[in-house]
Amino acid sequence: MDLLTLQKKKDDCRTWKNVEPWFEQLKKLxxxxxxxxxxxxxxxxxxxxKEDLSEEEYELIVQTAKTLIPWRKGPFKIFxxxxxxxxxxxxxxxxIRPHFNxxxxxxxxIGCNNGYYMFRMLEDKPKRLVGFDPAPLTLHQFEFVNHFVKSDITYEMLGVxxxxxxxxxxxxxFxxxxxxxxxxxxxxxKSLARGLNSKGEILIDTFMIDGEDEICLTPNKRYSKxxxxxxxxxxxALTNWLSRAGFEDMEVIATTVTSSEEQRKTPWSFDQSLEDFLDPNDRTKTIEGYPAPKRVYMKARKIQ
Known part of the structure; x- marks a missing residue:
């Protein structure tokens, strides 16, 4: 696989019709x-x-942040x-913070979005931080924040x-x-396992369904829209998947039900969010009638 060609996409996307306005706005910083x-x-x-900036500089920050709406991950406070x-x-x-060093x-x-988690991870002083996400908008959100953080995080427009x-x-x-x-x-x-050093670790979260059987739900067309x-x-079933992929020492960190405290509409996001994705008459179900979103957080270690 020619990764150099794929990595060039980061530069090429700056000229795309829908991306160029974000890039031009960032250059004003x-x-x-x-x-x-x-x-x-x-x-x-x-x-x-705010007092670090002049009024004109602060207005440039506001304009740039608004140009990059929607912001799905955060929150951030920029000046x-x-x-x-x-x-x-x-x-x-x-x-998840107590479960890694x-x-x-x-x-x-993987799937780092705008880098919120990686910015938080800087406090742990890792040797190197690399984010993988192919979305141009979140790349530019990351670059907006990192312009002032000046971290050495690498952001790759690549996928898992x-x-x-x-x-x-x-x-x-992660x-x-x-x-x-x-x-x-x-x-x-298996791709995660192949990307790890010997005895390397992963921490994942994914939607889950309740039950003791080794089964999974396969939604028809859409789940929670x-x-x-x-x-x-x-x-x-997830434990079996991890075992087949070459992991051991699987540990369930937590299971959670997604709430409107964690996911909701704001002036900085889309015009629909969790409350629009659930059955208005039964909040334990999605709008399609499936069990409402529930997540499992799991940590595992590569076998070799």
């Missing part, structure tokens, strides 16, 4: 003197304060501007299918909210 601004690694990942994303990703991050490790985040061909392997891989988008879940997990959802397993 060079007008702001790029000092070493204070960073807060808390729930609202924050960089700088005091609160970007209240659709997902309160701090809830997920705080849930990234110090001096080579880390990948490219991981095993990457130019180095990883000690720890894949949060991706597995149910893949038509071959076991093959996807999402078109590309393929398989939603029981925990037993």
């Amino acid at each position: 060079s007008e702001i003197k790029n000092n070493d601004f204070d960073i807060d690694y808390g729930d609202w990942f924050s960089v700088g304060k 005091g501007l609160e970007i209240d994303s659709e997902w309160q990703s701090n809830i997920k991050y705080n849930l 990234l110090k001096d490790k080579v880390v990948a985040d 299918e490219h991981l095993e061909y990457y130019n180095h392997k990883f000690d720890f891989i 894949m949060l909210g991706v597995l149910y988008h893949r038509p071959d879940p076991v093959g996807t997990l 999402i078109p590309n959802i393929y398989f939603i397993p029981t925990i037993s």
